[in-house]
Structures are given as structure tokens and as C-alpha cells.
Amino acid sequence: MQEITQQGNELYLENTSLNGIANQYGTPSYVYSKAAITDSYHAYTKALGDYPGKICYAVKANSNLAILQILAALGAHFDIVSGGELERVLRAGGAANQIIFSGVGKSKAEMERALELGIACFNVESEAELVTLSAVAEKMNKQANISLRVNPDVDANTHPYISTGLKENKFGIAIDDAVRIYSWANTLPNINIVGVDCHIGSQLTDITPFLDALDRLLILIDQLQEAEITIQHIDLGGGIGVVYRDETPPAIDTYLAKVKEKIAPRGLELVLEPGRSIVGNAGLLLTEVMYLKPGEHKNFAVVDAAMNDNIRPALYQAWQDLKPVVVDSEEQTLTWDIVGPICETSDFLAKERELALKQGDRLALLSSGAYGFVMASNYNTRNRAPEILVDGDKSYLIRERESFADLIRGEHLLENI
Numbered sequence: 001m002q003e004i005t006q007q008g009n010e011l012y013l014e015n016t017s018l019n020g021i022a023n024q025y026g027t028p029s030y031v032y033s034k035a036a037i038t039d040s041y042h043a044y045t046k047a048l049g050d051y052p053g054k055i056c057y058a059v060k061a062n063s064n065l066a067i068l069q070i071l072a073a074l075g076a077h078f079d080i081v082s083g084g085e086l087e088r089v090l091r092a093g094g095a096a097n098q099i100i101f102s103g104v105g106k107s108k109a110e111m112e113r114a115l116e117l118g119i120a121c122f123n124v125e126s127e128a129e130l131v132t133l134s135a136v137a138e139k140m141n142k143q144a145n146i147s148l149r150v151n152p153d154v155d156a157n158t159h160p161y162i163s164t165g166l167k168e169n170k171f172g173i174a175i176d177d178a179v180r181i182y183s184w185a186n187t188l189p190n191i192n193i194v195g196v197d198c199h200i201g202s203q204l205t206d207i208t209p210f211l212d213a214l215d216r217l218l219i220l221i222d223q224l225q226e227a228e229i230t231i232q233h234i235d236l237g238g239g240i241g242v243v244y245r246d247e248t249p250p251a252i253d254t255y256l257a258k259v260k261e262k263i264a265p266r267g268l269e270l271v272l273e274p275g276r277s278i279v280g281n282a283g284l285l286l287t288e289v290m291y292l293k294p295g296e297h298k299n300f301a302v303v304d305a306a307m308n309d310n311i312r313p314a315l316y317q318a319w320q321d322l323k324p325v326v327v328d329s330e331e332q333t334l335t336w337d338i339v340g341p342i343c344e345t346s347d348f349l350a351k352e353r354e355l356a357l358k359q360g361d362r363l364a365l366l367s368s369g370a371y372g373f374v375m376a377s378n379y380n381t382r383n384r385a386p387e388i389l390v391d392g393d394k395s396y397l398i399r400e401r402e403s404f405a406d407l408i409r410g411e412h413l414l415e416n417i
């Protein structure tokens, strides 16, 4: 994470001491850098240059209103996967006509709301969804702009849980069925074909699968042209990886230069849906060591953040760097498993890390900006951590720590038992 530096013996995010943040807001807490978000977004706009295109931030990666507000102010468009995300974007100042709607299970109510607002495009993922969307649009006397999310059957070489572009995955329409379904869509009076879409997976560290998918989509676009179906935009989804440890994800300008070269001759507009690469390395999870349990076989450090705060290690065996917030070079290091208070063996944040630890030390789990807080739960009746935004030497509470009252809101005791 670029915005993290050591000043004296303390870690800073931009010009803000993380120990100071922990003192002020407590732990566990999520902390994000505004500069890092802005820079990663600009890496896309710079690489796009004056080529016609849209950078649609994938809201699922981090949907805090203030983060969406920053991106909306920068001019970002948005990729959503639910009606809830739609409302968040609007609340944060995003415009409906800058929203594209992805996801395999859009409900009728979500379609109605999106059509009423006039979103830019639905990324349709099945024939059955198209039947429903067409009926909803007809009933409302609206036109639904669509692209079909095509499954190009390429191996993204990423963790199987975040690989989405293979035949065996639930996402999208098999590329071999695409011409037939587009031709049928073209006959539907309330459906307006605008694009072709794919998203082959997340945390990709190699450019080849993206380009293979693109080549397959371009063949499809040519076939559609022969069938007199004109495509205005090509949407390549998100998926560019970030450095958690020693990965070497493709540089965004290299990736986009190759894409533009391939699509420019067809005059296609480019749509992208990046999430992780915008926010992943812009955030960290601050936690404090509660207890040390050195043992014969393993040394455990029990910290106050758990799998309910960050499920990535349990879900994807994810590795994230962990740094002491105050560096004490005098302390002796040991190999620790960093575990949370939840009653599950899978509740760990990191395993086998060489660290000098004592009770009360604070740690920063880096690269926690994407798929961190958004996947947090209340498991074990734990309140979700606050979110804090750092801008230079200032910090802002952008989501409060939940209270017990928040946790039981909507629950009812029985009157007669």
C-alpha cells in the first residue's frame, strides 16, 4: 500500500498516525485513504485518455456512501448488483444514467426501480432474465438498454471462488448461445441492444485471459454485425488484481493500450467495471492484540478483529500483509497465528507471521479496502467496525461503530410464551 509510510517508529496513512486513529476511534476499525482511491481511479482515466469509454466503479467492492461520493465527484460511473447498491449510488450523488446493473438475480422490483430512474444499461445474464425484463419494460412502457453478459469460457487463473468466466460458472450466457439470444432480443419491442459484456473473474494477475476473452467477444460482435445487430459498447468487466503480497498484476495503462488497439477499428466504446483495483489497496483494518497464547505447537495472538470483520482469509485463503502500528525493534520476534475471538477454527486473519508482539499492540491488516467491510457480518453478535476516511492529516468517521441496539433492531420478543 503506497500511502502507508513509517514516520519515526509509527505507521502513517497519508499524514495521519494510525495509532492516533486507533486512540480516537478504537479498534477494530477500517481506515481508507482518499488519495489512494483518487490515484487508482485516475490510473484508469489516464489510461483511457480521450478514447470514448466509461469507468464504472463496481460498488460491491466497497459501498460506503462517502467512498461512492468521492468517486462520483471524480466523474466515475457505477456498476451495481442490487437495488440497495442503486439507492446508495443515488444517495452519494451519482446519476442514474451513469449506472449499469449486473448480477444473475435481478428481481422485478429492482428492474422497475432501475427503469423508472433510467439507468444506462442492464447486463442481462440469462434468457429467463431477458423475458422478465422485457415484460417489466413493456408494462411500464419503457425501453431497457441491455447488453448480454457473455461467458467466454476462458480460465482466469485465479481462486476458484472468484473465477466467473468458465462454462461451469453460474454467470452469463454461453458464448455459443449469444447470437441466437441477441437475435431474439432484437425482436423485443421494449429491449434496446447497446452492448456486449463479460467479467471473467477477480484478482487477475495476467493480462492473457482478458485478451483471450476480448478476442472471443470481438468475433461475436462481428457475427452480430452480420445479423444486422449493431453493438455500441464492449464491457470487459473488472478483475484487475492488486498486490497483496508479491503478485505482479498488469499495469492498467498496458492493459488498456492493448484493449484500445483491438477495439478501436470497430469504433466500440469501452466500458470497465473495476472494483478491487480502485479500493483494495486504499484501506486497512486496524486491530489490537487482546491476548497472547504462546504454545508448544503454535503461538496464537488473539486480536479484537475477526472473520466477521474480514472474511477473506476464511473464504478464499487470502493472504494480507500485517504490520505493527508502532514498531518496536527491541522486542524479540516469534511466529504467530493472528486469530479473532469468534468460535470457529476458520477465524483467523493471518497465519505464521514473524512479529514482535505484546498485549495491547496495534496491528494494521493491509489491503483491506475491497471486499472487507462490505462482507462483514454480525456473527457471534459482534457489532460491525467503524469506517474512517483519511485525507492528508485529517480523518473523518464515515460509518459509526454499530451498537447493541443496531444489532437487535427489528427483532421481537414473543408476547406470550
Ligand SMILES: Cc1ncc(COP(=O)(O)O)c(C=O)c1O
Pocket (backbone or CB within 6 Å): 058, 060, 061, 079, 102, 103, 199, 201, 202, 203, 237, 238, 239, 240, 273, 274, 275, 276, 277, 370
Ligand atoms: C459483474 C462484476 N463486475 C465487476 C466486478 C468487480 O471485480 P473486481 O473487484 O475484481 O474489479 C465484479 C466482481 O466480482 C463483478 O461480479
